[in-house]
Amino acid sequence: MGSRWRKAKLSLGLNLCVYVPKTLDDYSPLPSDDSTARTPDSAVASPASAGASDIRALMPTTPTPASSGLRLSKSGSRSSKKTCAICLATMKPGHGHALFTAECSHVFHFHCIASNVKHGNHVCPVCRAKWKEIPFQGLPSSGSPHETRVNPGNWLQDDGHMHILRLLPRAGSSNRLHHVTPFFHNSEPSIFNDDEPLDNLTEAAEDSQQECMRTVEIKAYSEFSEIPQSASEENFTILIHLKAPLAKTLQTSNNNFHGNDGSRTSRAPIDLITVLDVSGSMSGTKLALLKKAMGFVIHNLGPSDRLSLIAFSSTARRLFPLRRMTESGRQDALQAVNSLTSNGGTNIADGLRKGAKVIEERKEKNPISSIILLSDGQDTYTIFPTAGVMHQAQPDHQSLVPSSIRGSSGHQVPVHVFGFGADHDSVLMHSISEASGGTFSFIEAEAAIQDAFALCIGGLLSVVVQQLHVEVECVHPGVHLGPIKSGSYVSRVADNKRSGSIAVGDLYADEERDFLVVVNVPPASEETPLLKIGCVYRDPVTNEAVRVEDLDVHISRPAFVGLPIMSIEVDRQKNRIQTAETMAEARAAAERGELSQAVSILEERRKLLSESLSGQSGDRLCLALDTELREMQERMANQQRYEASGRAFVLSGLSSHSWQRATTRGNSMDSGSLVQSYQTPSMVDMLQRSQTMSLATQRPNPQIRHAKSFPARPEPR
Template sequence: MPEVNIQTAPIKTKDHIQLLATPEYLEYHPLQATSCWVDLNLTAPTYEGKDNTRAPVDLVAVIDRSISMSGEKIELVKDTLQFVLTQLTAKDRLCLIVYDDSVNLIFDLTNVTEDNKSDLSCKINSVHTRGSTNLCGGLLKGMQVILSRTDDKADVASVLLLTDGLANQGISTTGGILKAMKDPFQLKKRKRRMRKLKKRKKRIIIPSIQGQVIKKKRKKKRKKKRKKKRKITNIDLTEEFTGTVYTFGYGSDHNATMLKDISQAANGVYFFIDTNEKIPESFADCLGGLLSTVGQNISLKVELSNGATITEFIAKKTPTFNANKTSAEVALGDLQSEEQRDVLMELQLPVCSDLGADGGILNYASITLSYFNVMSSVMETVKSDLPVPRTNTGKPKTSNPLIDKQKNRILTMKALEDAKKKADEGKYEEGRDLLLVCKNKIANSITREEVMVKGMIDDIDDMYDGMIDAGKYKSYGKSRVINALQSHIQQRSNFQAAPGKIMSYETKCKAGMKKKKK
């Protein structure tokens, strides 16, 4: 029988996301029911780096200026914002919001033209520290700015939230903030207040002795008119927040879990900044990604055929299935230049005796990828199939490197999660043992020499050092493990590795932006 190529050919167009479906092995016995791991890989095109070809961006920087940010921190933040100004062009817009006990809009979304840069620069330099940390107020104000846009909306819009401490003013719990993010203008609360007000305004009617109806006068007179609240105009109040939120936590005093959950709720990532020197690098990493966004609102749908069913489906977000697990659909957020997203899927394949002793190739899935192409500003669809050889030629049963690499990623995620649970219970040695077992498995895998896999091993070593004792875990280890876990789930860089260490998922655009900042 001739050699069978089991990889579906990817779509090879320059400005489109490529879709590749790959089974784990070269063949599967036709007369045996069997499980089959499949990798569904999405690869973003490479952004060429020309400002006239990239999409415009709307950035809202929300800066913690509480007293703990005094000194070098706030100066580095201002210096970094000045760098952001140099990288944006006239088609981009920047907004600056600062928060302490209260929230202040320093300047609204403004096109970064050559004429405006000097004024914006002066306003950035005017920021000074004071007060406490109304983190939720600052975040909601940033989201409101994105939602309030009317004309000339940029397709790429993001809130960059920076803090070095704990939320201690306004809504301060993670659950409360996440709930507030679903209604940034707090419209539901306003409606409840209006309903209560209307009830109070209702006239109370009581019957008189003569059977007539009289009105009971209230003892206290209300003010004739209340000051009218500013109306929110030109906003679709049913519109969901479609921008992203990136969070940056400095030092050891911030709530890493809260910042991770905030970013995850809005399709962003959390950056852990352990030293002041990494503030500019983290910003540059984020900015390099945002300025090279190529696809948004990505959705992947898998429809199985020929009796196959789904037994496991591993993606960055929870998928939806039909009743008999023969189809699945999952949202995958956005893709930046060169980035990849992988969905690892385990199928159960039935016996296919109809193919005969020699077997053949069966297509087990129709895969549809839909997304908004930021470069061309149109919705696009990419389709692919999943041909699987149901043969028995005695070929070596060697795992496909693409799937082995993704299994290593899943193994790393599981180890980080389990080790964190142990460390949270004070069982640091048990957590370190789990990381060591994972490292040894990955180090013996067939993809151990690949850059991404080496980055996983470096991350595990870093976590291992961060769980030496309670002091190390509190000051560094906990934030770092949350940071690394999200990075591997999202397949996106969000940490500045130490010299000589590999940072997984870093793209050329991000590396180039960090080089500019240096």
């Protein structure tokens, strides 16, 4: 019967997509040529376990890249007509779902492919063929030359929209469609106030109060434990150490942390806006890996979390409004991700503006808000201002960050930036992250994009402290404050130098912060009180202010002191800060083209590290710092390598140290030891899930594996 309708269609000269009822036996295998067999791995591989099944069911449908390209075995093509390449569910006529057969012969559920059309995607998700006809909603107006409704044989229809087609105009055609309503509207609203209402957080807040009774922990370490009575110190260093509480949520089952439907979590929900580069350079494997990474992010957001998707190339477009990640929300988000296609230039500024617009105009707000920005190229649409005619000033990269989300606005929304590959503008990306209070990660290896996202959201999904403000006050009348070493965190010292403060902001569960405060110590005949340290912050779940009990810092004043012993904790943090300053100095030399001097600067710091107290004791942080400095030296071996990866590697390291937060940098396994210095338990847990998921999706299925193509490995003895 099917062949007869095809012949009738050809004889009538109709270029239509017609649904022909078939039995399962009528489905013939597709040709094995790669051009028609590029269906997703997950569409043909049945999972080896229930866990793997859940993972594959939630992943976007872009093929998983392999070393030889995005290909599948021949067995995959035989199943492509029985499985929808978008939702991965079985397609059977008469099972309550309309089917859509495209011009390229690939078949999909009608509601699945209609979601692609919603986002302006007119190419086949399987073979990438451009379509001339797409599904449309609504009854066509009579007499329109661009729309046809076909129902041969008066078949019983299980979906009223099944045969509604739109014939896309030819290139250069001025014909317009005036009488057809699309299945999904491609235009975005002028005001982004269509965000989905928040979930009821009352129970979560109550659980948080019961489960997490700890507060931020404050400790202080003096550079030396005692100073002689008659001595005075002008640059005496005190280390302030903060540690956020570890919420019990992180120790519960995966469902509770992921926040799947029906579960509750005591962590603060997030409004996450992803701003993704889909320019022409993101085609192929890059886009496939980006979709896979976004699938991981969507899978790990809970029903109280909300997600919005911004895609940018020559212009930016909001493809997905701010919606809760319930089961239906996840499916719609995955379909939006799957609709991404790459073309055009790179307009990072427009992408950021659109992301900030979502933040500004939403009707309701989750306690946590953040933006993730990823790009692999240079911004080709922004003209930076110049100062004078004789020379060009440094580009004002930070002006790309909308004022509404900058750190100085009082409503800071961190933009966590990911530079993808060797061609991105690392200076621009680093500046954007610094201006907004976010981090900059350098993804050198394409396959590391999911792990980089996992590290980031592992922290964002565990925020337990917001708007943390540290206050420092001198106690003894002869003590005055000097500089406060706080990295990128804003610190202030009063004019009378008797008090100071540090604006720390958000902390992830179990995250630590270290700040060095320099004071003068006058002569005294007895124990000298130096500082009073306190902090106040807001609980993001209960929205209540929490005041931590003040900590007093004293120093012993004996008449005589033998050989002074420096605190190893203070020495360790001095090494961290001095190393970061050295990195900045070496980078400045490298930007001047003086690579040999930059290498010498790094080498000198490595020598000082090895001679320090903590370096000689085998301190792990010092060893990690030395490893990073050595890798920077290697990436400054010549100008070509510095341009390709050295600059981005240094900037990502500076971002990590200045915020004391883990970032992804490069692809060296050795440099990962430094990243671990700032990782929190939630980050480690999320990173392990990402790696486990990658292994599960890459593992071949023994039920469809051919012995000739995939020989079985011998069992280890």
